[in-house]
Amino acid sequence: MQGAAPVVKIENVTKRYGSLEVLKGISFDVAPGEAVVLLGPSGCGKSTLLRCVNGLEKINGGKISVGGIDVGSASPKEMLRIRLSTGFVFQQFNLFPHMTVLDNLTIAPRKLLGIDRREANETAHDLLKRVGIPEKANVYPSTLSGGQRQRVAIARALAMKPNLMLFDEPTSALDPEMREEVLNVIRSLKEVDNIAMIVVTHEIGFGRDVADHAILMDSGHIAESGSASDVFRNPQSERAKKFLKSIINA
Amino acid sequence: MNYKFDFSILHTYGPYMLEGLYETVWVAIPSIVIATVLGLLLAVFSTAQHRLLRIPTVVFVDVFRTIPVICLLFWVHYVLPMLTGWRFSAAESAIISLSLNGAAFTSEAFRGGLESIATTQRQAAASLGFSGIQTMRYVIFPQAFFMTLPAVTNVHITIIKTVPIAVVIAVPEVMFRAQELTVQFFRPLELYTGAAVLYVGLVILYTMFMRGIERLRKWEPI
Ligand SMILES: Nc1ncnc2c1ncn2[C@@H]1O[C@H](COP(=O)(O)OP(=O)(O)OP(=O)(O)O)[C@@H](O)[C@H]1O
Ligand SMILES: [Mg+2]
Secondary structure, eight states: OTTOOOSEEEEEEEEEETTEEEEEEEEEEEOTTOEEEEEOOTTSSHHHHHHHHTTSSOOSEEEEEETTEESTTOOHHHHHHHHHHEEEEOTTOOOOTTSOHHHHHHHHHHHHHOOOHHHHHHHHHHHHHHTTOGGGTTSOGGGSOHHHHHHHHHHHHHTTOOSEEEEESTTTTSOHHHHHHHHHHHHHHHHTTOOEEEEEOOOHHHHHHTOSEEEEEETTEEEEEEEHHHHHHSOOSHHHHHHHHHHHHO | OOOOOOTHHHHHHHHHHHHHHHHHHHHHHHHHHHHHHHHHHHHHHHTOSOHHHHHHHHHHHHHHHHSOHHHHHHIIIIIHHHHHOOOOOHHHHHHHHHHHHHHHHHHHHHHHHHHHSOHHHHHHHHHHTOOHHHHIIIIIHHHHHHHHHHHHHHHHHHHHHHGGGGGGGTOOSHHHHHHHHHHHHOOHHHHHHHHHHHHHHHHHHHHHHHHHHHTTOOOOOO
């Protein structure tokens, strides 16, 4: 992986909402196939950063590039390329409630990639098998459990064959029993498909065992950054020690 | 009370009153259609980024929401021809007035519906790569349609119930005929009761029609 151009390059990014400075100079890279976990207390700007990477929010300073394209100055066409190559999985799943599971998975490939319905359906069925709910193709999202909804949301993103996935607390809205199945799916994306990812999560086990790199954010700054095993097993800063203790005890 | 009921007048003039209902319907339906289409456009424009789209919409809605329909009717029917030279039949004037008034109210209903579709849905669509227009078409409208149906139905019913105000410009609909017959035969109780029954029937029919459309929704919101 050494020398390969990074999938995401974040350089000294700042972001304000009005007078509230949410990101105060964030820098890190994500290499192809690399999994980065992002941790930090509530309100420190993790979700904001993910939205900036996907161009859903504009940054005020610094630079973010995705696949070599500068997000800030991307033309609509380039922005489309960024979004097509990036999957975003939200804390609250954000499935389209008015579409069946199958349509949730096929609408974007059909309308944006021009894939015909038969092929899109086939891919969708394969993906549902992969995330463990092949029998749910024709139901509406309201009938699914939280864990099933999140797996549909992941499958919906995968249907676009992304090479980068952004996960915003994908398991925090789930009951503990359902977390494992969702984490296993995410794990396989890294280990089987080699998809680069930024995962906002406070799942210690996932961070330690799956992630390559861990970044601890604190009120808009990076408080600690290092290989996941270092950050989780042997944190350096007082801030990191305190934070990790707090989430282990939670 | 020594009023003697005599509903036989309805037997004689029932068909004449029913023809009036036909007039009512032919003012109500075009008004509902125009008000709804215009209201939808206004709702979309009122959420637009661009001030040149947004501000005229807001002004339009506030103006036509606040002018009393009866005032609007007189204005369209008598003042507008003086200003422009265009002439409208009484029914046309009624349709124009009810459309403008109705559009202001449907746009409010639609705006509520469009806004009720959470920004998270827009974000999910945007993150997949959908443009603003595609997001509207595939994600927002199909949901907002059903979300707004009850509120829009209420506006439609109000339009139907406002049609009789057009008696003041002599649209020959039910109320006009009831009045006309009352002057002639002095049977207000029977005639106005008959008129009320016709309006109630019409509203019930329309409500059932809209309920039928509501039942086409196969999904549940989450
Ligand atoms: N659209 C917005 N407008 C104004 N302020 C916002 C907006 N979005 C987020 N914020 C503020 O920015 C800060 C960072 O929010 P963000 O959601 O990125 O935090 P987070 O680290 O994801 O927190 P959590 O762990 O609770 O999800 C918060 O103070 C929040 O109130
Ligand atoms: Mg967040």
